[in-house]
Amino acid sequence: MYKVKVYVTLKAGVLDPQGKAVKGALHSMDYKEVQDVTIGKYMELMMEKTENMEEKVEEMCHRLLANPVIEDYRYEIEEVVPQ
Amino acid sequence: MKYAVIVFPGSNCDVDMYHAIKDALGEEVEYVSHTEKDLSEYDAILLPGGFSYGDYLRSGAIARFANAMSGVMKAAEEGKPVLGVCNGFQVLLESGLLPGAMKRNRDLKFICRPVNLKVENHETMFTSEYEKGEVITIPIAHGEGNYECNDKTLKELEENNQIVFRYHGENPNGSRGDVAGIINERGNVLGMMPHPERAVDEILGHTDGLKLFQSILKNWRESHVCTS
Numbered sequence: 001m002y003k004v005k006v007y008v009t010l011k012a013g014v015l016d017p018q019g020k021a022v023k024g025a026l027h028s029m030d031y032k033e034v035q036d037v038t039i040g041k042y043m044e045l046m047m048e049k050t051e052n053m054e055e056k057v058e059e060m061c062h063r064l065l066a067n068p069v070i071e072d073y074r075y076e077i078e079e080v081v082p083q
Numbered sequence: 084m085k086y087a088v089i090v091f092p093g094s095n096c097d098v099d100m101y102h103a104i105k106d107a108l109g110e111e112v113e114y115v116s117h118t119e120k121d122l123s124e125y126d127a128i129l130l131p132g133g134f135s136y137g138d139y140l141r142s143g144a145i146a147r148f149a150n151a152m153s154g155v156m157k158a159a160e161e162g163k164p165v166l167g168v169c170n171g172f173q174v175l176l177e178s179g180l181l182p183g184a185m186k187r188n189r190d191l192k193f194i195c196r197p198v199n200l201k202v203e204n205h206e207t208m209f210t211s212e213y214e215k216g217e218v219i220t221i222p223i224a225h226g227e228g229n230y231e232c233n234d235k236t237l238k239e240l241e242e243n244n245q246i247v248f249r250y251h252g253e254n255p256n257g258s259r260g261d262v263a264g265i266i267n268e269r270g271n272v273l274g275m276m277p278h279p280e281r282a283v284d285e286i287l288g289h290t291d292g293l294k295l296f297q298s299i300l301k302n303w304r305e306s307h308v309c310t311s
Contacts, residue, residue: 010186014231017187017257041140064148067141067177069184070231 002047004057005076008066009040040071046080053077084303086112087125089155089171091146096132096169099280104129107283108296115151122154127164127299130155130171132224132278142185142227143173152178164208164299165272169225172264172274181265181274182240183232189257193226197289200263200277201251204244207266208302209273212294218251219291221277228276230258230265243268248275 010016016038023037043065050056057075066073088100097114104112115122117135122128135146146152152174159165159180167175175181188194197220202213213219232240237260240246248264250256256276264275279292 014186015257017189017191017229021191064144065140067144067184069176069182070186 001080001082002049002053003078003080004045004047006043006045006061006065006073007040007075008071008073009038011070011072014070084110084126084300085124086110086127086129087115087122088112088129088131089117089151090114091117091133091135091149093135093137094131094133094170096278096280100129100131100168103280103283103296107293108300110300117146117149117151120150120153122151122158126303127166128155128158130167130174132169132171135170135174141177142170143177146174147177156180159272162269162271164303166209167274168278168280169276172276173227175272175274180272181267182236183230185227186229186231187227188225188229194255195224197222198255198277199251200248203249204247204266207247207270207273209295209298210247211302212298220282220289221279221292222281222289223255223277225276228256228258230262232259240265247273248277
């Protein structure tokens with residue numbers, strides 16, 4: 001089995017209203033050193049071994065898991081040894 | 084004229100849309116399940132508001148792959164009127180029938196109240212009954228209506244007159260260019276966040292949405308005058 005970790009964030013330059021609100025909260029808690037906050041999504045996919053695994057993950061990200069109009073994504077694929 | 088209201092799991096403005104057509108407009112309308120692929124018997128397709136698939140992942144992201152969407156794509160290709168309201172607009176954006184994407188509202192709140200819109204393009208099959216630059220009042224009800232697109236897309240939308248409605252007076256959700264509703268280049272697919280189906284009868288408080296449905300009907304009748 002393989003574990004695929006997918007990270008989706010808003011593209012640089014796209015205003016992130018949630019990130020902005022959280023940054024404001026951190027500042028009001030006196031963490032003045034926080035320069036910027038971006039909020040995204042984290043997903044885990046458990047996948048069987050398959051051909052063109054990376055290509056398929058790329059396709060899934062592009063077609064469904066992220067919206068390429070406003071979001072960037074990256075992923076990590078790691079083999080999971082059954083216990 | 085026969086209308087289809089596509090019902091996804093989690094749609095909740097389908098009933099309002101149905102009644103706007105049946106009672107306010109007086110035309111034939113049917114609920115059509117998201118599982119139905121063939122929409123060829125309908126003259127116009129309506130994608131209602133709501134929270135299809137719980138808004139999971141992104142609003143409209145999962146509905147975009149429902150069976151019915153292949154029929155919606157086909158209807159759009161054939162030039163039939165396709166109207167997406169609120170969640171329906173989000174589905175049209177996710178499906179690529181319209182450019183851009185939705186983000187959470189600027190102030191992170193769900194907003195539910197009437198807003199003023201300016202009819203920027205009254206020469207479409209959805210807006211021909213409005214006056215040029217007419218200001219109308221239509222309710223909005225959304226948490227993710229903050230329209231986003233890149234500079235190039237915004238420029239194209241403006242140059243091609245594809246921005247049909249803009250928020251007037253104040254921008255409730257932070258949408259780029261005050262965009263409230265856009266149409267495709269061909270002019271048969273309209274997406275809008277405000278709910279015209281909630282403004283079709285005095286008892287609802289507003290009637291400015293009625294002209295949108297009357298425009299669709301009038302233009303359809305005019306283009307079918309020889310065949311029917």
